[in-house]
Amino acid sequence: MPTALELPVSVPPRRKRWTRSECATLSQLGAFDGQHLELIEGELIDKMGKNRPHVNSVTLLAEWLRGVFGARMVNQEATIDVSPEDNPTNEPEPDIIVLTRDLSHFKKENPRPQDLQLVVEVADSTLGSDLTTKAELYARAGIPEYWVLDVVARRMIVHRDPQGGRYTYVAAYSSEESVAPLAAPGSKLRIADAFPE
16 A cells, blocks of 8 residues: 655755856856856846847837936946945846946946946846845945836836835836936936837
8 A cells, every 4th residue: 555755855955156256257267158147146147138128118218318317327238236245246237227427437347336326127027026136135235216117017116215225115107107217306207108109
């Protein structure tokens, strides 16, 4: 007669937590050739190819932000530094950043949190991690404003006022609404304009 099988307690395998210096060494050795990776919380995240709605929204948002802040103040897909305690195992690459000073000041170094007015992520398949892991990472760094464009729901989720490792203000704006960056309160983005019609 068969007996009931008792499964052993499942213990997840230990994962290697990567550092920026290890990733830089591996990259110099060609280990990541042809791969587009982002280091978040010690894990290498594959920044897979972007789908057309994502690409279109990034393009439209970057174009609008350049009109507000100037072309030399807005970068697309540029790595940034975060808080000193998070820096060793994190090197995020937001879809768009708005600098506090001209890009000529960043010839070799990543912009630091105090160099950033606004960080933007455009999310289709990454919404969950953009609203949790990245929001916490950016809040701990003291980045004053963080926008997440939710491509699927056609809304903008605005994070402001980082305190104690969290944003104390988080609000979702529908495609019929408008929002202005803290650094340019007179310039309102109509959320619908971030989506091609």
